[in-house]
Ligand code: SF4
């Protein structure tokens with residue numbers, strides 16, 4: 071009689087990741103910190119610890135000693151579908167990896183599980199499944215015609231045809247959160263930094279496909295996008311590529327080299343890193359208080375800028391250097407920050423969960439202890455360095471205000487937009 075085949079396969083899961091499952095001590099520390107578990111009202115399926123345990127059980131039922139001796143135990147489609155729903159209820163924020171005493175690289179694990187499930191035809195989640203077609207057709211994640219990549223550009227902004235520095239705006243800043251692109255371009259112009267862009271030839275960085283486990287779909291679309299972007303950047307002769315979007319920055323720094331199997335032939339920098347270098351070199355002279363009067367400001371570390379690639383100090387250096395900005399730190403900051411709730415496809419797939427987490431994060435920022443451990447201070451400005459974080463935190467702030475939370479009356483702006491104000495520039499096109 072033919073031997074029964076295991077229900078599970080281990081496509082997109084490495085041997086090391088399978089061994090890591092055994093390293094989980096079930097201590098529950100990850101669950102204490104997980105923003106989606108808390109934001110969902112502690113739905114058991116969303117706990118990172120329980121996801122690891124359930125996947126380990128899948129592996130044991132398929133390949134464990136009992137499965138080897140007596141044949142694998144079936145895993146039903148319902149179990150796979152439920153697991154898919156739960157593993158997509160994760161922003162891939164990475165704090166579970168930060169706090170895990172066993173050193174489990176959970177973000178890589180979640181993304182591997184997602185890709186495995188998508189490959190078996192279970193997943194991704196909801197509207198996330200439309201992304202490969204949209205991005206394949208339009209090369210952006212908003213289903214816009216490619217000429218719309220340029221509509222944010224005001225008449226006063228000067229963009230060179232070729233230059234050593236290239237600004238990669240990304241789909242969100244180029245088409246939706248356009249104040250960020252306007253601010254970046256105006257700040258660079260004001261500082262006398264010549265830069266070029268890819269214009270209509272810029273493609274989605276592929277982050278949304280990679281984070282939701284769909285990078286191989288539509289004929290390896292994420293790899294094709296990375297190849298096209300890298301080749302187009304090379305053709306411009308750029309030596310440094312600047313990103314104000316933390317998602318694109320992370321994709322270029324980590325995902326493009328991995329997908330392409332080679333280092334990218336240019337230096338990848340977040341705009342806040344570039345500005346911090348200019349401050350160190352004494353090349354920035356702020357003209358004014360960004361908001362006309364003194365404000366108390368705090369900073370939200372985007373997961374893709376902070377925990378994923380370790381950029382923490384530069385955005386703080388930029389804010390601290392400006393006049394009229396009294397910088398205060400939230401209790402949950404830097405590597406222990408709470409995610410805004412938008413990443414990992416959660417904003418598109420589970421918008422209510424994303425909003426619930428955003429409200430928690432705005433709550434973190436409303437009042438902070440200042441000076442340390444003494445009085446509670448109302449925060450006026452909640453800065454971040456990613457258009458996706460700004461969008462979700464703004465939604466959270468608005469929802470709290472509508473609910474009558476007066477402390478939620480906070481300005482939410484990107485560090486680069488605030489920099490434009492401090493240089494006497496308008497952060498918006500008008
Ligand atoms: S923190 Fe690490 S060891 Fe503890 S339950 Fe979570 S994954 Fe397992």
Ligand code: SF4
Pocket residue numbers: 100103104105106107117118159160161162163164165166167176177
């Ligand atoms: S990556 Fe973040 S959202 Fe996902 S399971 Fe870990 S802590 Fe929760």
